[in-house]
Amino acid sequence: MSDSESRRRSTALAILGLMMIIFIVLSAFSFLGSRGQVVPYQVSFEGHGAVDGKRVFQAYNCMGCHTMVGNGAYFAPDLTGIYRRAGPAWLSAFLPSPGSWPTAVAVSAQLQDSAIAAVAKVTTLDAYYQKYPGARDRVERRGGERSDMPNLTFTKDQVDALIAYLKYTSEMNTEGWPPKPLVNGLTNSRATPGPAAAASAAVGAAGAPSSAAAAAASADPAAQGEQLATSFGCVACHSPTSQRIVGPGWGGLYDSKVKLSDGSTVEANDAYLDESIRDPNAKIVAGFPANVMPNYGKLLTEAQRTTIIAYIRSLGAK
Amino acid sequence: MRIEYETQRLSKRFFMLMLVLFLVQVIFGLILALQRVDPRLLQGVENFNVARAEHLNLGILWIVSGFIGAILFIAPLLSKRDVVSPWLAKLLFYALIVIAIWNFFTLRLAQIGMAGWWEGQPWLQQGLEYLEPGRAAGILTLIGFAIFAYLVLRTFPPMREWNEIHWGLGIGVTALAVMWIFGLFFVARLDLQEYFRWFVVHYWVEGVWEVIHISIVGFLLVLLFNANVRMVGYAVFWGVTLVWLSGLIGNAHHYFWIGTPAFWQFWGSLFSALEPLPLVFCFWHIYLDAHHDRRPLANAPAFYFILGSVVLEQVGAGILGFSMTFALTNVWSHGTLITPSHAHLALFGTFGMLGLGAAYFAVASMRDIPNFDQRLGKVAFWLVFIGMLGMTFSFALGGTVQIFDYRILGLDWFGGDILRAVTPFGVLLLLFAFVFTIGAAIVAFDLFTLGARVRSPAGDAHHQHVTAKSGEPALGAVPARVPTGWARPLTGYEAAVWLLGMWIFGGIITLGLLSFNLESVRLGDPHIPYIMAGTGYPGLLLVTLLFVWRFLASLEARVRYPDNAVGAHAHHSDVGLAAGAVGT
Numbered sequence: 001m002s003d004s005e006s007r008r009r010s011t012a013l014a015i016l017g018l019m020m021i022i023f024i025v026l027s028a029f030s031f032l033g034s035r036g037q038v039v040p041y042q043v044s045f046e047g048h049g050a051v052d053g054k055r056v057f058q059a060y061n062c063m064g065c066h067t068m069v070g071n072g073a074y075f076a077p078d079l080t081g082i083y084r085r086a087g088p089a090w091l092s093a094f095l096p097s098p099g100s101w102p103t104a105v106a107v108s109a110q111l112q113d114s115a116i117a118a119v120a121k122v123t124t125l126d127a128y129y130q131k132y133p134g135a136r137d138r139v140e141r142r143g144g145e146r147s148d149m150p151n152l153t154f155t156k157d158q159v160d161a162l163i164a165y166l167k168y169t170s171e172m173n174t175e176g177w178p179p180k181p182l183v184n185g186l187t188n189s190r191a192t193p194g195p196a197a198a199a200s201a202a203v204g205a206a207g208a209p210s211s212a213a214a215a216a217a218s219a220d221p222a223a224q225g226e227q228l229a230t231s232f233g234c235v236a237c238h239s240p241t242s243q244r245i246v247g248p249g250w251g252g253l254y255d256s257k258v259k260l261s262d263g264s265t266v267e268a269n270d271a272y273l274d275e276s277i278r279d280p281n282a283k284i285v286a287g288f289p290a291n292v293m294p295n296y297g298k299l300l301t302e303a304q305r306t307t308i309i310a311y312i313r314s315l316g317a318k
Numbered sequence: 319m320r321i322e323y324e325t326q327r328l329s330k331r332f333f334m335l336m337l338v339l340f341l342v343q344v345i346f347g348l349i350l351a352l353q354r355v356d357p358r359l360l361q362g363v364e365n366f367n368v369a370r371a372e373h374l375n376l377g378i379l380w381i382v383s384g385f386i387g388a389i390l391f392i393a394p395l396l397s398k399r400d401v402v403s404p405w406l407a408k409l410l411f412y413a414l415i416v417i418a419i420w421n422f423f424t425l426r427l428a429q430i431g432m433a434g435w436w437e438g439q440p441w442l443q444q445g446l447e448y449l450e451p452g453r454a455a456g457i458l459t460l461i462g463f464a465i466f467a468y469l470v471l472r473t474f475p476p477m478r479e480w481n482e483i484h485w486g487l488g489i490g491v492t493a494l495a496v497m498w499i500f501g502l503f504f505v506a507r508l509d510l511q512e513y514f515r516w517f518v519v520h521y522w523v524e525g526v527w528e529v530i531h532i533s534i535v536g537f538l539l540v541l542l543f544n545a546n547v548r549m550v551g552y553a554v555f556w557g558v559t560l561v562w563l564s565g566l567i568g569n570a571h572h573y574f575w576i577g578t579p580a581f582w583q584f585w586g587s588l589f590s591a592l593e594p595l596p597l598v599f600c601f602w603h604i605y606l607d608a609h610h611d612r613r614p615l616a617n618a619p620a621f622y623f624i625l626g627s628v629v630l631e632q633v634g635a636g637i638l639g640f641s642m643t644f645a646l647t648n649v650w651s652h653g654t655l656i657t658p659s660h661a662h663l664a665l666f667g668t669f670g671m672l673g674l675g676a677a678y679f680a681v682a683s684m685r686d687i688p689n690f691d692q693r694l695g696k697v698a699f700w701l702v703f704i705g706m707l708g709m710t711f712s713f714a715l716g717g718t719v720q721i722f723d724y725r726i727l728g729l730d731w732f733g734g735d736i737l738r739a740v741t742p743f744g745v746l747l748l749l750f751a752f753v754f755t756i757g758a759a760i761v762a763f764d765l766f767t768l769g770a771r772v773r774s775p776a777g778d779a780h781h782q783h784v785t786a787k788s789g790e791p792a793l794g795a796v797p798a799r800v801p802t803g804w805a806r807p808l809t810g811y812e813a814a815v816w817l818l819g820m821w822i823f824g825g826i827i828t829l830g831l832l833s834f835n836l837e838s839v840r841l842g843d844p845h846i847p848y849i850m851a852g853t854g855y856p857g858l859l860l861v862t863l864l865f866v867w868r869f870l871a872s873l874e875a876r877v878r879y880p881d882n883a884v885g886a887h888a889h890h891s892d893v894g895l896a897a898g899a900v901g902t
Contacts, residue, residue: 009485012559019566026570026585030578031510037577040506051506055435058504061428061445064367069512069576070653072447074720075354075366077731078653101732141733148357148737150365152431169508175583177575178725179649183842185727185735192734 038171045088045164046115048157053165056158065149069174076149078178083170085134088119088163094138095159096237096292097246099151101142103233107135109294137186144233151245156291225311228304237293240315247293248285254313259286273309319541319616320686323394325401330684331411332387333677336380337762339418340670343376344758351751354744357737362429371425371443371450377665378448379418381527384673386410386466388534389487391680393473396484396537402472406465413462420458421451439504446511448519449501456502463495482551486533486558493526509577516572523665524565524593531631531672532557532600538624538679542617545607553603557596564592571643575652583645590643594636598817604628605813608869612807614876617682619695619764623675625869626703630667632817633862634710637824638663647831654720655740656831659713666706674702677765687769694771698760703866705754707859709747714827716743718851721834722844804868805875816865820858827854 031037040050062068065076072078083091089110093102108125111117122128129136154162185191229235237246242253258268261284266272275282278297284290300308321327349369353359357366390407394400401407424442427433434442434452442452451459470491474484501518505511536550536557570586604625615621638660642651651657682690719739729735800807830850833839839846 008555012555012562015559016562016566019563022585023567023569026567026581027513030513030573030582035579037509040508054506054508055433055440055504056431058440058445059428059433059435059443060431061367061371061425061443061450063445063447064370064428064450065365067653069508071512071576072653073367073370074653074655074658075357075370137730138732147732150361154431158431172508172577174575174577175580177649177652181726181728182840183727185723185729188727188729188842190723190727190735190739191729192738 037173038168040165040168043164043168043171045119045167046160048161048164050161050164050168053161053163053168056154056161057165060152068169069172070177079166080169080172080174082134083163083166085132086138087128087132087135088116088167089128090132090135090138091163091166092116092159092294093233095154095162096156097151098147098149099245100146100233100236101138101144102236103143103231104139105231105299106143106233106236106294107139109296109299112295112298144230144236153246155289159292221307221310222314223311225307225309225314228308229311232296232300232308234308248288250312251315254316260284261286261288261290270306270309273312274305277305277308319683319688321683323400325404325407326391326394326680327684328401328404328407329387329391329680331408332383332390332414333673333681333765335411335414335418336383336387336673336677337765339376339380339383341758341762343373343380344755346370346373346376348748348751348755351744351748355741355748365429368426368429371428371445372422374448375421375425375450376418377670379414379421381665381669381673383414384669384676385527385530385534386414387680388538388673388676389466389470389491389530391676391683392534392537392541393470393487395541396487397473397475399473401469403469406469410462410465410469413458413465417451417455417458417462421455424452424455425450444504446501446515449515453502456498460495460498460502463491463498467491467495481547482554482558483533483537483547486529486536486554489558490526490530490533494522494530497521497526512576513573513578516569520565520569520572524568525562527669528561528565528596528631528635529558531627531668532561532596534672534676535600535604535624535628538620538676539604539607541679542615542621542624543607543610543613545610550603550607553599557599557603560592560596560599564589564595568593568643571648574645574648587644587646591640593643594632594640597632597636601628601632601817602813605808605810605869608873609808609810612876612879614879615873616688617679618692618874619699620675620678620682621873622696622699622870623671623678625866626699627668627671627675629862629866629869630663630671630706633820633824633858634660634663634665634667637820637858638710638714638827641824641828641831644828644832646835647828650721650725650831650834651717654717654724655713655743656717656721659710659717662713663706663710671702674761674765678768681765681768685769687772689773690769691771691773694760694764698757698764701757701760702754703757704863705750705752705757707863708750709754711855711859712743712747712750714855715851716740716747718830718847719743721831722839722847726834726840726842726844799878799880801872801875801878805871808869808872813865813869816861816868819861820865823854823858823861825854826850827858830854 029035040054043050045053057063057068062079063072065073067074067076067078067080069080070078086094089107090102092110092113093106104125107128111120111123111125111128117123120128120131122131229238239245239249239251241251242249243251248258253268254273256268257265258272259265263286266283272283277300279295280293281290281295296305346369349360349364350366350373353366353369360369390401424434427442428445428450432442433440433444434454439453441454443450444452449456471488474480474488477488480488497518500514503514505514532554536554539545540547540550566589567585568590570582571590572586573582574586608621608625642648642656642660678695682688720736723729723739724736727735729739731737827850830847833846833850836846
């Protein structure tokens with residue numbers, strides 16, 4: 001090895017060292033507290049910290065389909081700002097059964113939860129839409145339709161933790177990324193109109209499903225019930241067979257013996273089904289997590305509940 | 319050529335493992351391409367994120383396996399002695415298999431949300447892009463890298479005898495292990511997590527793999543073309559220096575929008591714009607080394623893949639990377655399918671092709687088969703080359719449309735608009751993915767069975783010509799002459815013009831991304847970016863294809879040169895290797 005070679009090598013190493021110093025200084029400045037970047041320890045939702053949510057996010061490898069601050073798989077929506085756009089009630093309605101898009105009633109049901117309403121700082125769906133226009137877009141364009149996401153059957157704790165994490169990422173300063181669109185893409189010919197959604201959207205905004213009225217016109221209570229179950233979003237979690245989507249399947253449920261998580265058994269009669277709609281956490285079926293389904297007591301009239309039960313009955317014992 | 323040291327044979331198992339992992343990765347790639355067209359395909363069985371985790375992880379594993387194979391093959395030649403502790407190399411091989419199988423099963427746990435949390439760390443899988451495996455596999459991998467670094471450094475001569483290639487590989491294998499450590503922690507802050515994740519991903523690719531790549535390519539050129547070690551060493555030195563000069567701060571291009579301050583946009587745009595420099599250097603050198611004499615290619619498939627590696631490094635990493643490295647273009651390309659177009663061409667192109675090229679060279683040497691049938695290898699090269707260029711093209715055009723719909727119109731995935739917009743490109747992607755898959759299967763088959771088939775005189779016109787002439791030079795049925803037209807010798811001037819052509823189209827691509835900033839585009843008129851992407855991407859990829867074709871045609875025609883027509887001779891290089899055994 002000649003002298004010139006070793007001199008060249010030391011010069012190269014010196015330049016490398018200089019670059020490294022610049023990089024380290026810049027890095028140190030990036031994470032100074034004075035910059036005011038939000039940190040996950042400061043953010044929580046329903047008693048769950050954003051750090052817990054990040055653990056759930058990583059455990060399910062959400063980044064393997066979605067992107068977060070733009071990094072990920074470009075196969076599904078970027079989630080960085082979704083809390084800011086769609087809000088806690090929409091996320092609470094969506095995450096337990098991500099295989100389908102929440103309807104207006106499903107979002108309203110979440111707003112019945114005083115904790116969620118307190119975080120959202122609104123109580124009515126209209127006010128919620130005002131505050132989180134992304135929720136309106138999603139409900140109006142896709143509400144009740146099947147989504148392309150698999151049902152991952154998150155528990156209630158996981159859902160809340162995820163929402164805490166999404167709240168944290170929404171509050172992050174990402175230096176203006178992604179850029180804000182200057183035009184309304186929905187008026188562009190490239191936008192796909194949401195087919196079934198338009199009708200049920202109007203419904204949600206009014207707070208009481210107008211399709212309920214349409215259903216009432218139909219004579220057969222079972223058919224009416226099916227229509228109701230669809231427009232309220234029940235079918236996102238309950239299949240018409242005995243298959244488990246998120247909650248118990250309805251096929252063959254009526255009059256059957258249901259084993260509960262406390263070890264007792266109950267007969268799936270009208271009274272049990274009605275109670276399960278009004279207050280789903282009163283009796284939890286064995287093998288299913290509690291606190292996933294919201295209370296539908298205030299959203300469904302007694303007549304509507306009876307109609308839905310008629311539909312469940314029609315799905316019969318096989 | 320034949321091997322000189324018995325322990326060079328240790329490399330073979332790594333090349334074979336590389337091929338198996340490569341094939342499995344390609345199968346996952348096909349599943350992903352199908353799911354891009356039908357997102358509900360195999361839902362609940364093989365969710366997209368699981369298939370993608372497997373695809374990325376296998377990609378890393380087989381590239382690393384190829385590196386290990388290539389370095390174990392050349393380390394004895396560089397050290398003029400056998401590899402120390404061959405048992406450690408064998409242990410490394412089994413450890414790699416264990417890690418591959420372990421990862422295959424643990425990555426699937428993402429489907430049920432199981433990360434294996436213990437002591438605050440995810441032990442089974444951690445759901446971070448490129449760093450999907452959990453802590454158990456991560457620590458085992460670190461041990462593997464440490465063993466590998468030990469093997470290489472112990473085999474190398476004392477440091478004062480190192481030339482530039484020793485330095486490149488020595489630093490490379492050490493840094494490979496050191497950078498990996500930054501991925502072995504759970505980081506709660508998203509910005510800090512992304513900051514450290516890119517330490518591994520960017521510094522591996524830009525700081526470590528590229529250095530190993532330059533060194534291996536350099537030494538393979540020495541072996542293939544009898545190039546001067548000192549001259550190649552000079553290129554390796556400047557290549558490595560420029561890689562670090564640009565790449566160290568160049569990592570900043572990952573810190574534009576992850577929650578880190580805006581000043582990174584300045585540093586990232588400035589330094590990563592320099593990142594193509596070492597690649598231009600490497601590109602230039604393969605021209606020089608391949609043309610310092612006019613002997614025909616002894617092992618064509620090996621050189622095909624090495625040329626592919628250097629050219630696609632230029633195009634995939636250099637040009638496509640350059641186009642999206644500025645804050646003003648990255649703000650649009652970030653988070654869209656433009657990114658995988660760059661990633662596929664750069665990762666497979668640069669590192670994958672090098673592994674395959676090294677495997678062709680090493681396997682032919684180890685099996686001592688100078689006259690193996692090279693046709694399958696050439697066909698396979700063209701299939702994977704065209705397949706990958708086509709996939710890049712599909713991703714890039716899909717990404718351009720995606721930028722317009724997603725960022726300009728503000729449409730989102732949930733509305734179904736983005737999926738609908740990119741699906742035609744997904745179909746195109748699938749088409750080229752099939753071409754690639756066939757090529758990959760042929761490469762694997764050919765390398766598994768290399769030497770089982772001998773070059774048939776009837777099947778190879780060039781070769782037949784050479785043998786006939788070298789056997790009976792006096793008869794000279796076909797007058798030997800310097801080829802003309804497409805196969806005429808490639809001059810340095812012409813190579814530079816081709817390179818310039820690539821960069822002109824690269825410039826169009828960059829300006830196309832930049833044009834999303836124009837007011838007319840932001841108000842909803844996509845014509846300018848669409849026209850520029852529609853010219854830039856096909857132009858770039860076509861020039862790339864034609865250049866490689868032209869380069870290889872000129873080399874293939876060397877068997878017809880007057881001085882080669884009398885028969886190629888085995889002769890000795892600086893490192894004392896018999897090379898160029900055509901016709902012997």
